[in-house]
Amino acid sequence: MVKKAKVKKTKKAPRRASKKKPKAARSKIWRVIGGLCAIVAVVFLIWVVYLDFEVRSKFDGRKWALPARVYAQPLELYVGQQLTAADLKAELSALEYQQVTYVKRSGQWSARSSNEFEIYIRGFAIADDVESDRYLRLRIANSQIVSLKGEAGGSVPLARLEPPLIGGIYPKQREDRSLVQLHEVPALLGETLIAIEDRAFVDHWGVSPRAIARAMLVNMKSGRIVQGGSTLTQQLVKNFFLDQSRSLSRKLTEAVMSVLLELHYSKAEILETYLNEIYLGQSGPREIHGFGLAAKHYFRRPVQQLEVHEIALLIGLVKGASYYNPWRNPERALGRRNLVIDVMLDQELIGVSQAKTAKSKSLGVVSASKRRLHDYPAFIDLVKRQLREDYSAEELNSEGLKIYSTMSLRAQGHVERALTERLKSLESAYKATGLQGAVVLAAVGSGEVEAVVGDRNTQFSGFNRALDARRSIGSLIKPVVYLTALQNGYNLASKISDAPVSVKGPDGKLWQPRNFDRISHGDVFLIDALTQSYNLAAARLGMDVGLGKVWETMQSMGVEVETSVTPAMLLGSVSLTPMEVLGLYHVLANDGVKTPMRAIRTVVDAQNHHLNRYPLEIEQVVDLEAAHLIQFAMQNVMQEGTGRGVYQQLPRELMLAGKTGTTNNQRDSWFAGFSGQHIAVAWIGKDDNSITPLTGSSGALRVWRDVFRRLPTQGLALSQGGDIEYLWVDKETGGLSDENCMGARRLPFETGQTPDFNAQCQRRKNPISHWFDKWLR
Amino acid sequence: MFEFKKVRLLGGLILMTLVGCETTQPRYEPVYYPAVIDEAERSQPTPAPVKSTVEPVSTQSVTALLEQEARKEFDSQEWQRTIVVAERGLRVDRRNAEFYWLIARSYLNLDNINQAKAFAEQGLRYARQGSRLARDLQGLLSAP
Numbered sequence: 001m002v003k004k005a006k007v008k009k010t011k012k013a014p015r016r017a018s019k020k021k022p023k024a025a026r027s028k029i030w031r032v033i034g035g036l037c038a039i040v041a042v043v044f045l046i047w048v049v050y051l052d053f054e055v056r057s058k059f060d061g062r063k064w065a066l067p068a069r070v071y072a073q074p075l076e077l078y079v080g081q082q083l084t085a086a087d088l089k090a091e092l093s094a095l096e097y098q099q100v101t102y103v104k105r106s107g108q109w110s111a112r113s114s115n116e117f118e119i120y121i122r123g124f125a126i127a128d129d130v131e132s133d134r135y136l137r138l139r140i141a142n143s144q145i146v147s148l149k150g151e152a153g154g155s156v157p158l159a160r161l162e163p164p165l166i167g168g169i170y171p172k173q174r175e176d177r178s179l180v181q182l183h184e185v186p187a188l189l190g191e192t193l194i195a196i197e198d199r200a201f202v203d204h205w206g207v208s209p210r211a212i213a214r215a216m217l218v219n220m221k222s223g224r225i226v227q228g229g230s231t232l233t234q235q236l237v238k239n240f241f242l243d244q245s246r247s248l249s250r251k252l253t254e255a256v257m258s259v260l261l262e263l264h265y266s267k268a269e270i271l272e273t274y275l276n277e278i279y280l281g282q283s284g285p286r287e288i289h290g291f292g293l294a295a296k297h298y299f300r301r302p303v304q305q306l307e308v309h310e311i312a313l314l315i316g317l318v319k320g321a322s323y324y325n326p327w328r329n330p331e332r333a334l335g336r337r338n339l340v341i342d343v344m345l346d347q348e349l350i351g352v353s354q355a356k357t358a359k360s361k362s363l364g365v366v367s368a369s370k371r372r373l374h375d376y377p378a379f380i381d382l383v384k385r386q387l388r389e390d391y392s393a394e395e396l397n398s399e400g401l402k403i404y405s406t407m408s409l410r411a412q413g414h415v416e417r418a419l420t421e422r423l424k425s426l427e428s429a430y431k432a433t434g435l436q437g438a439v440v441l442a443a444v445g446s447g448e449v450e451a452v453v454g455d456r457n458t459q460f461s462g463f464n465r466a467l468d469a470r471r472s473i474g475s476l477i478k479p480v481v482y483l484t485a486l487q488n489g490y491n492l493a494s495k496i497s498d499a500p501v502s503v504k505g506p507d508g509k510l511w512q513p514r515n516f517d518r519i520s521h522g523d524v525f526l527i528d529a530l531t532q533s534y535n536l537a538a539a540r541l542g543m544d545v546g547l548g549k550v551w552e553t554m555q556s557m558g559v560e561v562e563t564s565v566t567p568a569m570l571l572g573s574v575s576l577t578p579m580e581v582l583g584l585y586h587v588l589a590n591d592g593v594k595t596p597m598r599a600i601r602t603v604v605d606a607q608n609h610h611l612n613r614y615p616l617e618i619e620q621v622v623d624l625e626a627a628h629l630i631q632f633a634m635q636n637v638m639q640e641g642t643g644r645g646v647y648q649q650l651p652r653e654l655m656l657a658g659k660t661g662t663t664n665n666q667r668d669s670w671f672a673g674f675s676g677q678h679i680a681v682a683w684i685g686k687d688d689n690s691i692t693p694l695t696g697s698s699g700a701l702r703v704w705r706d707v708f709r710r711l712p713t714q715g716l717a718l719s720q721g722g723d724i725e726y727l728w729v730d731k732e733t734g735g736l737s738d739e740n741c742m743g744a745r746r747l748p749f750e751t752g753q754t755p756d757f758n759a760q761c762q763r764r765k766n767p768i769s770h771w772f773d774k775w776l777r
Numbered sequence: 778m779f780e781f782k783k784v785r786l787l788g789g790l791i792l793m794t795l796v797g798c799e800t801t802q803p804r805y806e807p808v809y810y811p812a813v814i815d816e817a818e819r820s821q822p823t824p825a826p827v828k829s830t831v832e833p834v835s836t837q838s839v840t841a842l843l844e845q846e847a848r849k850e851f852d853s854q855e856w857q858r859t860i861v862v863a864e865r866g867l868r869v870d871r872r873n874a875e876f877y878w879l880i881a882r883s884y885l886n887l888d889n890i891n892q893a894k895a896f897a898e899q900g901l902r903y904a905r906q907g908s909r910l911a912r913d914l915q916g917l918l919s920a921p
Contacts, residue, residue, distance in 0.1 A: 078869070080836035129861070144834055157842040445871030446864070590871075593899055613857070616864050616880075618895045624902050719872065721902045 048256060054241065055260045063240075063273065064177060066400030066606060067170045070383055071163035072407040073448070073601070074124075074131075077138060078158045081145045082677065082712035085115050087410040088140065092119070094164045094409055096301050106133040107305070115140045124162040126404055126602060127610035131160050143712035164409055167380040169387075171397040174285050180292035180303055182272040188349060189291065189303070189311045190271060195347045196315055196340060198232040202267060206233045206258030233258040236274045280314065281321045288321075298326065298365045308350060309358040312340040313365075326365045334363060377461030378438075378454035379407050382579075382599045385467070390603075390612055400606030406448035406599055411711055415439045415451040415680070416458040418706035423456045423684070426702070430693040434686050438465035439703060440582045441680040441711075446616055447586055447595035450678070452579075463687075466578045470561075471668045471685060474572035475533045475642075475696065476581060476661035477554075479588060481542045481570055482530050483622065483630045484553045488545050491753045492527040492629055493734040496544075498537040503567050511567055513539050516662070516695075525734065527633045527747065531641035533660065535571050542570035556621045557587040558594050572661060581672055581681045588630055589657070589674035591719050592622030624722035625750040631657050631718055632748050634673075642697050643673065646705045654715045658704070660696030667691060669699030676714040680704055723751035735759030740770040840870050847879045856883040874904035874914065881917050894918055 075083075075091050092099075092109050097119070100108045109119040116139045123133040136159055139147040150156045170176060182190070194201045200208050208231050215229035230238070237257045242250060261270060279287060280294035288297045291314055295303040299310050306314070316336035317324050326333035338359050345355040383405050387396060395401065419437050427435055441451040454464035463469075485494075498521040503511045513535045515521070520536055529537035542550050551565045554574075563574045576584070583597050595618050603612040622630075634657035637643045642660040650656070658673020669684040669692060682700040686692060692699070728744040730737040734755055737744040741761035749755075764770070843866035850858040860883050863876040870876075877900025884893035897917035904911040 076865075076868075078836065078839035080834040080839065080869075128858075146834055155838070157838045443868065446868050448868075591902065613861070615860060616867070617892065618899055620895065620898055719902070 048260070051253065051257050052260050052264075055257055056264060058241065059261070059265060059269075059273070064179075064276070065171055065175070065398035066179070067168040067176060068387075068396045068399070068401040068403055069165055070167045070169065070380055070403045070405055072166045072405060072409045072412075073450075074160040074163040075409075076158065076160050077136065077145060077148055077156075079145055079148050079155075082143060082714065083140060083145055083410075084143050084712055085117075085140050087413075087712075088117065090413060091161060091164070091409055095122075095161060096296070096305075098301075098305065103135065107302075112137075119161075121159060122162055125608060126163070126402075127604050127608060131162070134159060163404055166376050166405070166407055166409070169380070169384060169396045169403075170286065175287045175289055176283075176293060177276055177288075177290040178292035178296065179276050180272075180290065182268055182275070184304055185275055185291065186304065186306060186311065188308065188344070189306070189315070190275070191347075191349050192311060192315050192340060192344050193275075193318070194232070194271075195343050195349065197235070197318060198230075201232050201271075204231055204233075204262075206260075206262040207231060207255045230254075231258065232274055233261055233270055236270060236277060237261060239277050239279070240273065278318055279321055280317050281325070300366050307358070307361075307364075308344070308354055309337065309341070309361045310364055312344065312358060313337040313363060316340045326363045330363060337363065375459050376407065376412060376452075377459065378464050378466055379405070379412065379449075379452040379599070381454070381461070381464045382449065382452050382467060386599050386614075387603070401611070402604045402606075402608070404601045404603070406443075406446075406450060406601055407452075408443075408450035411441050411450040411678070412452075414707050414710040415441055415453050418703050418710070419453050419682070420456055420458060422703045422706050426684070426694065426699060432693055434688075434690075435684055435692065435694075436465060436687055437682065437684045437700075437703065438469060438578045439680060439682045439707065440466050440578050441678060441707065442582055442586060442597060444586065444589045444674055444677055444679050445595075447583075447590070447597050448601075449579075449582075449597050449599045451680075452599075465683070468577060469683065469685075470575045470577050470580075471683065471689075472572055472663040473574060473576050473581060474661035474663040474668060474670060475535075475538075476585075476659055476670050476672055477570065477572040477574060478530055478533065478538050479630055479634060479659055480553055480557070480584070481538050481545070481550050482526060482633065483588070483626055484550045485526065485541050485545045486626045486629050486750075487553070487623065488549065489753070490526055490541075490545075491749050491755070492525065492633060492747045493729045493749075493755055494526045495523045495734055496526050496529055496537050496541050498522060498524050498529060498534045499540070501536050501539045501543075501567075503543075505566065513568075513571055525731075527636055530633050530659075531636045533637075533642045539567060539570050543567060553622075554584070556594075558583045558596075558621075572663065578681045578683045581670070581683075582679065585672045585674065585681065586679055587621060588627065588634070589679045591624055591631075592620060592627035594619045594621045623750075624719060625724055628718050628722055628724050629748055629750065631716070634658060635716065635718075638673065643671070643701060645697055645701055646673075646708075649705055649709050654708075654713070655717070656708070657716055658701075660701055662695040662697075665691045666694055669694040670696050671700035671704045673704055674716065675708065676716040678708070678711065678713045680707055682707075718748075724748050725751055725754070727754060729755055730759030730761075733757075733759045737761060739774075740764050740767060836869050840866055840873055843869065844873075844875055844879075847876065851879055851883065854886070856886050859883045872903040874900040874910055876900075877903065878910060878914055878917070881914065885917065885920060890920070893920065 098108045100110055103110050103118045103120045106120045106122045109117060111117055119136045121134055121136060124131050135151040136156060137149045138145055148156045168176060200211065208229065211231065212229035234254050237254050241257055242254060276290040276292065279289055280291070281288040281297055283297055288294050291303050294314055295301055295306055298314065299306065313326060313333065316333065319336070324333045324336045341355050341358050344350045345352065383403060387403065419439050423435050423437055427433060437456055439451070439453045440449065442449045452466045454466040500520055501513055505511055515535050516533065521534060524534065524537060547565050547567065547569065550570065559576065559580060561574065561576060563569060579597065586597065587594050595616065598614050600614045602610065602614065605611055635655050638646055638656045638658050643658045646656060654675055656673055656675055658671060661668070661670030667685055667689055672681040682703040684692065684694055684699040684703065726746055726748050728737045728739050728741070728746050729735065730741065731743040731745050735757045736755050737759045738761055740763050742764055843862055847859050847862040847866060850862055860880050863879040866873060866876040877896045881893045881896035881900060884896060894917070897914045901911060901914040901918070904914055
């Protein structure tokens with residue numbers, strides 16, 4: 001039995017094996033397939049987990065690298081503030097205030113008359129410095145605010161407009177956006193976007209099979225890709241996480257990521273990100289992303305203030321910002337905009353009359369010439385340089401810092417216009433070509449730089465002459481020479497020689513300077529030598545006082561360049577940039593106090609937390625008395641000397657102070673001067689350092705004058721402090737004289753430095769009648 | 778007689794013209810192309826300059842407000858805020874000794890002795906001689 005059984009068993013075994021073989025093979029295949037599926041599933045799972053990590057880490061973290069934004073100084077409004085009606089309007093326009101008939105809410109203004117305005121100012125906060133929304137009524141007369149009142153008619157001592165945005169510091173990719181939150185976006189914009197791009201947005205889970213099927217059908221019918229089936233979520237994923245390729249794997253990744261995104265985030269969060277991410281145009285090298293920035297780019301208005309036709313245009317651009325570019329292809333853009341308006345009407349987002357009105361409007365984009373958002377490369381360059389000490393490039397172009405600069409929009413505008421227009425007119429008058437120029441302007445006292453122009457093409461962002469063109473300063477050095485003398489025992493009535501000078505240099509060559517008029521003027525008053533810019537007198541005086549002392553004065557006033565201290569230095573062989581000259585002359589304007597020229601007030605982070613403040617720093621480097629005397633002498637330059645051309649167009653009562661500078665063969669034309677409130681330096685020359693037909697008076701001075709003709713400023717009142725007394729001296733001998741003596745002139749002297757002899761007096765009038773006249777005055 | 782008067786009158790006019798020429802300021806740094814420049818100047822109608830403020834409207838109300846605000850910050854021992862507000866005041870009136878005093882005292886409290894002294898020194902230049910403010914500023918200068 002056992003054997004039988006064994007036999008049976010052995011007999012049956014091969015049969016069973018033969019039956020089992022395909023089964024086992026099948027099972028093996030299935031196992032392999034199962035294994036492969038499991039592997040694929042695991043890989044897929046790992047991939048999905050990876051994508052999930054990618055989606056969440058990017059979406060939860062900082063979504064975009066935000067460039068630093070640079071703002072101009074806020075316009076302060078108070079009675080006595082220097083301001084023209086035109087400048088106020090320009091500032092309001094830059095801030096995108098809306099001109100209306102009746103002011104009702106913040107961001108609006110109206111003109112009651114040519115010099116009376118109502119403004120509802122917008123509130124703002126720079127860290128803990130807060131300005132609230134408020135209604136103001138102000139009146140301007142003689143280029144200054146003479147009345148400032150609030151809603152109830154009560155006086156308002158001080159108010160501010162928010163700081164205007166003037167530029168940014170961008171990464172190489174130059175992707176720019178102005179973030180908006182969903183609640184800031186008009187409902188119509190969001191609804192229209194959904195109606196145009198993804199009607200099932202609120203229902204789907206990231207992908208819409210129905211939309212894909214519909215798109216496939218349309219594409220098959222037309223034989224090419226005319227419609228996409230992507231949802232808004234997929235579009236966002238494509239732009240935000242992926243590249244622009246069209247492979248199957250990329251489409252799959254896009255679909256999975258879209259589902260993951262929908263799984264983790266609300267529709268509102270997805271829509272808000274989309275509104276900030278989408279590419280909507282180009283401004284030069286900058287890419288305009290998001291509706292916040294696009295609204296400013298195309299209409300110069302915040303997105304909240306857009307009208308129906310403007311919203312329609314922006315939504316239309318989503319399909320192709322370049323193809324529908326309203327400046328390049330206005331017809332195409334208009335067609336697209338009207339199509340969007342039709343959809344708005346079709347979806348009952350607007351009424352028939354609204355649609356009709358919207359369609360009747362022109363595109364409404366700002367003129368092509370004004371479409372650049374930021375036009376101040378030379379000033380931004382200065383800001384960047386001053387920030388470099390405290391911030392890395394990475395921090396500046398990615399962390400959304402807000403930099404509040406010292407630029408005055410009004411001053412910058414006047415400086416730009418003055419330089420470009422004057423250079424054109426000079427070239428035309430002299431049949432010259434290739435003139436270039438630079439102007440820098442600052443507030444006296446604070447040392448805040450208010451305007452910088454480094455090229456006649458003010459939007460050119462290359463070589464910045466204001467900061468980098470180091471040129472011989474010529475006679476601009478003379479006030480420093482005379483200041484040194486005044487600090488070393490000389491007074492304004494000291495007689496100095498303007499006789500020919502001949503000095504043998506270390507190389508054996510003779511240095512023989514000449515006056516501009518080629519004439520030697522004998523012995524002259526110190527003040528007159530400066531007023532008439534006599535080279536021989538300046539050279540002699542500088543050598544008498546000592547070259548070392550003159551150079552020490554220069555250094556104490558902030559000049560840090562290296563130069564050879566030779567007699568030629570006394571006539572301006574030393575080379576400085578316009579910005580360095582500004583710092584030097586600011587000491588003279590600021591009563592002898594040195595202050596670093598600042599372009600930044602404060603820096604806050606993206607969350608408006610205070611990071612850095614750049615405070616006023618001062619150092620007294622020149623006595624108040626010497627500063628008073630040199631200011632008086634420089635006022636004389638403007639009244640009677642080489643700067644007198646200024647008063648052809650400006651009122652003499654301003655009592656401006658300044659100095660012209662012309663270098664050898666008229667290669668450089670300089671002018672530096674100041675009022676009681678502003679100081680500016682202008683330079684004109686050629687980049688190849690060739691000869692120009694211009695002197696300081698005929699070139700740079702005219703640019704400077706053009707600036708101050710448009711910029712309201714305070715007259716220069718000399719400081720009343722210090723031991724200064726005004727005395728009458730004889731114009732020939734310099735001896736003490738009297739008001740009633742022929743040839744007497746009144747000059748300031750430092751107590752103890754007054755003339756020590758009396759001049760002979762030939763009286764003009766009978767002393768009694770003179771006394772009587774004086775008493776009557 | 779009448780003819781003689783006319784001749785004298787004419788002579789007088791010529792003399793006055795000559796005197797007028799004589800008193801005209803001489804040209805220094807003569808311009809190389811004066812005729813061209815004049816034409817260029819004439820070809821452009823010169824717009825009227827803005828009426829720069831020779832006699833400015835008083836800014837007393839705004840400086841008084843800022844002094845008050847800076848004092849308030851100072852009393853609250855907010856030294857940095859005091860400096861910010863006082864600097865704002867100096868932008869309106871750069872020779873206001875009171876703002877210099879507030880900044881100097883704030884820097885002293887922040888242990889920045891150099892700036893405290895620099896601002897005190899500057900304030901002293903603009904303070905009325907013999908005033909209490911001048912004495913306070915002088916006191917700051919002699920701080921250790």
